[in-house]
Amino acid sequence: MTSRPARPLDHDLTERLDELLAATGRIARRHFHGDLESLAAADKNGVAGDGGNGDGRAGNGATDGRYDPVTEADRAIEALLRAGISNVYPGDRIVGEENGETGPAGAARTWYLDPIDGTKAFMTGMAGWGTLVGVVEDGRAVAGWMDQPVLGETFAAVHGRATVRRRSDGPGAIDLRASGCTELSEAIMYTTHPSMFGDDGEVRSRYDELGRRVRLQRFGGDCYAYCMLAAGRVDLVVEADLNSYDIVALIPIIEAAGGVITGPDGRQPLEGGTVVAAATPELAEQAWAVLGTDLG
16 A cells, blocks of 8 residues: 655755755765766676776776766765655655665655766766756656756756756746757757667667657767756757666656656656657657657
8 A cells, every 4th residue: 555645745845955965966076076086986787897997987898888887976975865855754765776765665755866867977077967856756756856066057846847046147046948849850859878779670770760850969968968858958858778766857857847758658757768858749759650669
């Protein structure tokens, strides 16, 4: 039986998360701007911690999709987020990339944490990464945050409003709105890396065809590309092989900005997998028509 949340998500939630993200941002910046030794990463899918070159950076092993780095910043940020959320909402379940699940299995509310989404970007000095915090309540993603502390930006969706706050602009929040693009031929599409769809075969062929049909195709961005969709700068983000903590936080941001984000079944992709995020339902429908909805 599913239990009810111990306390509702109140209107002070943004302030509470701001405090947590300010603290996690300090951790992230300290590692990001530190010496290279502070960025040394362990490989969660292998014995070597450096992808094969011994210096803590991606080597040849990073090109085959098996290299899955984790840094001390990942671990420290997730620990801080877990402690802060549990303190305020002790009856909730928490699912994080680094430490799995904690809290009641039957909780009606679950928090999804990705301390550094885009660890490969983080460790190579690129700015597309971010800290993700998402909330699922009664089977739907209802709130989400993406914090990019180096750029000084926090994207959020709480109570149906999608915003971005930039430290350079002061404390005010700016509302987000997707572009309204309805045609593939006019769309700007992002994917973190095409290898998400395999190196060859039918699935990769469909993905490549989608890339040929859009106006502009770019790679990279990780979670930041989804936020640029919400901001109206990108029209389409298409990715595969995602985990729940990679995407839950971004769903409310896209939806509250007027966009759509679905899996092959047409529903919120709470479990990850293959996703299409689009500025409009029409654009999402055209993208799925090329990809096919038989994808896993």
